Amino acid sequence: MCLVAPGADLGPILTHIDVLTVRWLSHLIESKKFSKLDPGELMTTWGVRGVDAERCTVVKLPDRADAKFMRRAGAAVGKTLGDDPVLVESTLGTGLREHLAQGMALGNYRFNRYKKEANKGDKAPDWRIMTPSPKVAQRNFEALGCAVEGTEFARDLVNEPSNVLTTTEFASRLLELQELGVEVEVLEEDDLERIGMRALLAVGQGSDSPSKVVVMNWKGSESPPLALIGKGVVFDTGGISIKPARGMEQMTMDMAGAATVAGVMKTLALGRTKASVVGIVGLVENMPSGRAQRPGDIVRSLKGDSIEVVNTDAEGRLVLADVMWYCQRRFEPVGMIDLATLTGAIIVSLGYEYCGAFSNDDKFYQRFQSAAESEDENVWRQPLSKSFDKIIDSTIADVKNVGDRWAGAITAAQFLKRFVKADIPWIHLDIAGVAWTPKPSKFSPRGASGWGVRALTRLINDHYSER
Ligand code: BES
Ligand code: MN
Ligand code: ZN
DSSP: EEEEEOOOOOOOSSEEEEESOOOOTTHHTTTTHHSSSSOEEEEEEOTTOOSSEEEEEEEOSSSSOOOHHHHHHHHHHOOOOOOOOEEEEEOOTTHHHHHHHHHHHHTTTTOOTOOOTOOOOOSOOOOEEEOOOOHHHHHHHHHHHHHEEEHHHHHHHHOOOTTTTHHHHHHHHHGGGGGOEEEEEOOHHHHHHHHHHHHHHHHHTSSSSSSSEEEEEEEEESOOOOOEEEEEEEEOOOOOOOOOSSTTGGGGGGGGHHHHHHHHHHHHHHTTSSBBEEEEEEEEEEOTTTTOOOTTEEOOOSSSSSEEETTTTOOOOHHHHHHHHHHHHHHOOSSSEEOOOSSSHHHHTTTTTTTEEEEHHHHHHHHHHHHHHHOOEEEEEEOOHHHHHHGGSSSSSSEEEESSSHHHHHHHHHHHTTTSTTTSSSSEETTTTSSSSSSSSSOOOOOOOTTHHHHHHHHHHHSOOOO
C-alpha cells in the first residue's frame, strides 16, 4: 500500500478504483444503476475508454464522508480485489484516504495458506492511492497500518486449525514478538503447579498438549500497566461434558481472546506506543481422556476459592479465574480487560453483530465504549448484579462453574467477577459471536475477524499513553 502524488510513475495497472468525482466516468455516474446505489456500494465496469486499466470500480460516496465511512467503503473495495495492482483516485478532502487504505487492507485479508490454488502470496499487493499530500498521508497510514498487521496476526492465529496451533505452537508464535521489543515469558506446567493455578491446569489435564501461560509485556512507558487477559483454549471439545458433533469444528477458534491480546501487543510494539501494557494468555486444550477432569470435581483456584466443576464445558472461566488473579497479584494493573469466547449464550443475545460487555466501572467502560465506537467495532453492555451472582453459589464448594439454563453469559461474567479485586476497574468482553463469523462481517471474510484489536489499541492510545 502506497499513497502517491499525482503523476507518479505507476506502471501497468489492472484495476482503477475511483472514489466518485471522476471526469471521464461521468456517463457511468449519471446512469440509473449508479443512482440506485447506496453510499459505500460499488459498481464495476470493464474496458472504459480513456482509462488505462482492465476494469474500473467506482465507489459511491455520501455527501459527507468521514473516516469511519471511508474505512467501511475501503473494506468493501478490499473484499472484491484480488492481488492485482490497483490505482485509487479521488477528490476526497485530506485525511480520508489513509482510512480508505486501512479499510482496503482489512477487507482484502484471506486465509488461504492451505489451498493449493491460493492466489495470494505473502507479498503485499501493489496498491497506490493518489493524494495531493503523499508524505502526510503515508505517515498517517503508518499508524493505521500497524493495527492492520496486528489484526492480521490475530486473524491468522484464530483461523489456524488446532492440529497446527497447539499450545506449544501458539507459545512459540508469541515468542516471536520478542523481535519487536515485547518481553515474552512462558510459564510451563510445573511453574503453574508451583504457583497454584490448579483451576487452569484442571482444564488442560486431559490433553497431550501441555498447558501454558504466556506473559507479554510492552514497556513503552514507566507507568503501572493496563492488563489484557485472553482465553486461549486451542480446542474445546467440552471435555467429559462433550459437545455435540455438529459444529464442533468451530471450536478451533476458542483461543480468539488470546489471539486478540496478541494482536494488540503486536500493534503496540510496531507503533512503538508510549504505554505500559501487559498481556497474559492462558493456553490449554479441553479434551476428554482417562486423565481429564470429571463433572463434580472440586478444584482449588489460585485465589484460594474452591470451584465445583459441574460442567467441564464451562472451562474458559476456570482458565480466566486463575490468569486474572495471577495478573492482579503480580502486576497491580490500573485496569484489566479480559477477552474470551466464553458463552454460546452471548450469541443468542447479540448474534454475530455485537460483542457483549460487562464492567464494574462506568468510567472505564465509557472509555472503552467510545474507542470501540470510533473504530466501528460494536459492543453492548450487559448487567452484573447480586441476584445473578447467587445462581452460581455451590452447596459443597465456594462457587460452581455453571448456573442454570438462563442468562448464561451473565452468570459466566458473575463467575469471573468473583476473581476480580474490588478496587480494580475491569471489563469482561464475551467475544464468542464477534471473533469468528459464519458470514463475512464488515471488515473481514467468513472466519476470524480480529474484533477488538483496533478498539483496544485506540483505548490505549487515547487514555493510557504518554504520546
Ligand atoms: N467455547 C465455548 C463458548 C462458545 C460457543 C464459543 C459458541 C464460540 C461459539 C464455551 O467454553 C462453552 O462451551 N460454553 C458453554 C457454557 C455452558 C456449559 C454453561 C456454552 O455456552 O454452552
Ligand atoms: Mn466449553
Ligand atoms: Zn470454550
